[in-house]
Amino acid sequence: MLKLFRKIFTNIGVDLGTANTIVYVAEKGFVVNEPSVIAYKSKGSVIAIGRDAKYMFGKTHKGITVIRPLADGVIADFVAGEELIKSFIRLAEIPRFFINDIVIGVPTGVTSVEKRAVIESAESAGARRVYLVSEPMAAAIGVGINVLGSNACMIVDIGGGTTDIAVINYGGIVVDNTIRIAGDEMNEAIIRYIKNTYNLRIGESTAERLKIEYGVVGDQPEIKFQIKGLDAQSGLPRQIDVDSTLFKDALKDVLNTMINSILTTLDKLPPELASDVIDRGIILTGGGALLKGLDTYLRDIVNLPVSRPGNALYCVAEGTRKILENFEMFKPVLFT
Secondary structure (H helix, E strand, O other): OOHHHHHHOEEEEEEEOOOEEEEEEEOOEEEEEEEEEEEEEEOOEEEEHHHHHHHHOOOOOOEEEOOOOEEOOEEEEEHHHHHHHHHHHHOOOHHHHHHEEEEEOOOOOOOOHHHHHHHHHHOOOOOOOOEEEEEEHHHHHOOOOOOOOOOOOEEEEEEOOOEEEEEOOOOOEEEEEEEEEOHHHHHHHHHHHHHHHHHEOHHHHHHHHHHHHHHHHOOOOOOOEEEEEEEOOOOOOEEEEOOOHHHHOOHHHHHHHHHHHHHHHHHHHOOOHHHHHHHHHHHEEEHHHHOOOHHHHHHHHOOOOOOOOOOHHHHHHHHHHHHHOOOHHHHHEEEO
């Protein structure tokens, strides 16, 4: 009877990202992969979440508000963040009274206030116990690295709101650096560059689509494509023909900031761990790591091996899955 009772309850892993949220449910797998966006009517009722809400960005009347409750990897709007977590759990078809443990990935630089906001939102969604794990730690576990062992590894997790850089061994983070510059800042840089260079205004959704479909840095084959937007002076619709070389110029400052942060983190590295990082190199994870050519671009500058696993987007979520399946083993890497 006790075993049957325990089976009623389930455990959940969450990669709660500024741009996207991925939810893992024990014995069900990854059941949610949606933009972290929510849409409200003026009276406060939720009318859309995830992709449906994101599609509404910039297209609604004044009676509808579309927001992203997370900023820089943490909950900025507590009420909306709580509703977003609840809504994603409903999408996973888990009754709130049957949630046991939730493991949630958070940036390494998260403050105590930001931690509390995440924990209280998850508790309000029905979790009996909430555990947090730093995103680079979860990403390393998701990649399959033995984070409890003596060999150090360096993770650069590029999300929507933050880039988390960490060197990990013995189940802890030896040195780390979190910068609030990541995929969202790339989108903003593309918007600015296109406006300043071509006198064309585009929205965030368009910038993100261009980055995903055509974005490339480093020595990669040139791709020609078109951009549709509004003329910055006349306000009339206009279309321009461009090629993928624009991304190297558009993203130069963002990438330089990331590279400087990586170099700063390497500079803090204890000499005894240098050989591990030289041997293993840098592992890129997160949605921002999918930018084509980024691995070779970084490799040429930092002069270290740089790799990107095939599951880069899912590494943090995959890490929460492995933690839940081997809870006692990974308990030392969790915090509350």
